Amino acid sequence: MRHDSLQNLLAEQFAAAIAQVTGRPADQIDPAVRPAGDPQFGDYQCNAAMALARPLKAKPREVAQRIADAVTPLLADIAEPLEIAGPGFINIRLKGEFLSQHLSEIPAPRAAGIEGSRDQGIEVDRVGLPPVERPLRVVVEYSQPNIAKQMHVGHLRSTIIGDVFARVLAFEGHEVIRQNHIGDWGTQFGMLIRWYREHPLPTPQVHADVLEAIENDYRAAQQRFDHDEQFAAEARLAVGALQSGDPQARQVWERLCAESWRAFTELYEHLDVLLTPENVRGESFYNDRLPLIVEELRQKLGTAGAPATAHEQSHRADAASAPRGRRALLRADQGALVIYLYDDQGEPLFKNPEGQALGMIVQKSDGAYLYATTDLAAIRFRLKELEFPSGGIGAQRVIYVTDARQKLHFQMFFACARAAGWITDDVRVEHVTFGSVLGPDRKPLKTRAGQTVKLRELLDEAEKRAYALLENRDQGSKGSRDQGIEGSRDRGIEGPRDQGEEAPAVQFSEDEKREIARRVGIAAVKYADLRNDRTADYVFDWDKMLALQGNTAPYMMYAHARIRSIYRKAAERFGAPDVYAPHVRLVITHPAERALALRLARLREAISDVATNLTPHTLCTYLYELAADFMRFYESCPVLAAPDETARLSRMRLCDLTARTLKLGLGLLGIEAIERM
């Protein structure tokens, strides 16, 4: 079984060889094995020789030769004779037999054993990848919509990106608990409770979109709150009523939550996002704990009236074994309770524009708690109390997916949680940020009217556009896509094509077209969000994300559909041969076959990369390259019309491995591969 990536396998051998040459222990050596920068240099390269030349007092190429000599016996079955090039690169070209052997070990889709993922109870084709040996308990917090408000583009990225982490980590074998930290508590509910004393609550009988109606009421209530003293005062009282469990207030709140959850769940299902009501643990869940949290902070952080001197701090930090020598103090300030954080020099960790220490308020002067307090309660809960299905208590890794603007907040509350001793050195807590969704004007995406874009409307438009593209193809008018679609580029530039143009190869019924449009549309939106580096803003562009060329979801879905089409034809002509039968051998001869095989063998690298660095776009790039490798293979290597049966079965197996890999990879991105399009 393939426990490791090709790169790691090679790195291990090279580390051993370099240890032999240098006399240093192998585990302290970076063998600098990387994928080759250019196919002409082979598949992988080892760049270690140049750096070792000076300490070894030898010429780089000589060092390279010594390493190559030492590693050659270790790679006997793996690589062609090594080549030394340039200043001392060692170029590695894998043997064709090794590649085919390597891929041959991938079992058929439903083979017993390691197939199947723990998550969701859904059987997942693992395509030969075993789970990690040491699974961790992981919390992924994402999406975080607000009660009484519709989800909008602002929630898109967190929801989509967080879902990828949940899927990838679960696939890797970790125990993942998804947490939807919904904004379901706070002063805004006072306004709504007060409002609904004299207005009827929206219902499905009266309102097509209940949540939309509630959101409209929310805005109206907010307006009145700002202009009506009496109303504002009563709204504030209503907050208290809700907190003290007043039945009427409680009932309104529960109705608002129920209606909101219903809408969210519907949207998650539509988006094919894993979040369910079971994953909801909103701010209200932590409400009862907040006084205890503040009390615990008071005890753990100390309540000095003024920051200690640097000397005192380093002393106290040692005594309390506070990590990184930092100090945190809880202090009353203008009636509020504030946590101040200092570095080991006694300097404030955070400052305001006036250059003074910036604290984190955990309790307002009116006694109310804030976002930060709830976050502290939540992280404490996740690290100390949350029970995992396996029976383990407390997460070992916590991942927060929110936009980059909250970075300072996360830095502060992580620092507090660390100072309080909740975040310890053996757990990994990460704030995963992302940039904004921009419109064509490079400003945050808005509707023409300047409103925020509702997620629901965005998805509807995606389907509509995908459907229009399908229609266009059906009519065979190749050059004039986007007809009737706002913002299209090249409408009707190309004249009508020759008379007697052939009908498209595939005909779909109306139902099929709708289904394909739905899946392609959603996939395009999700993929467009994932394909770029998370941290950067990205420009939302319908035409680009729905295009069949380039790094897009449709391109990869198309590659998958083409393979499935080959299989349907094969079933007609050859009666669905079992390409995993023992006598079927992978024969890799054509360069396009080789390129495809090598790419397939790199799946493990791509997935581990996402799990480690939390960068979905690297998996996107891998899948795009895989699909492109397949397209080239498809053009130059006939499958059903292969020269002989051996080649045909070999190519069919290569095709199937490609389809499975695409399906798995897209699945980890939350995108469903389809049979036809």
Added chain:
RNA sequence: GCGCCCGUAGCUCAGCAGGAUAGAGCGGCGGUUUCCUAAACCGCAGGUCGGAGGUUCGAAUCCUCUCGGGCGCGCCA
């Protein structure tokens, strides 16, 4: 003012555990269909990697400075 993120081809973006002539898609130009979905594939043109120093055998990648853009900086979330 301080802090964080980002400046790579006309456009949208990869590449940044330092490594060989910096890649892709779109757009432009030119090709490929008696053949498994041409919504595809192939070729050509196109880049002072914002700028200046530095470290290094080697810098788009690391460090410093600088210019430009975005975001953030206590009783909101």
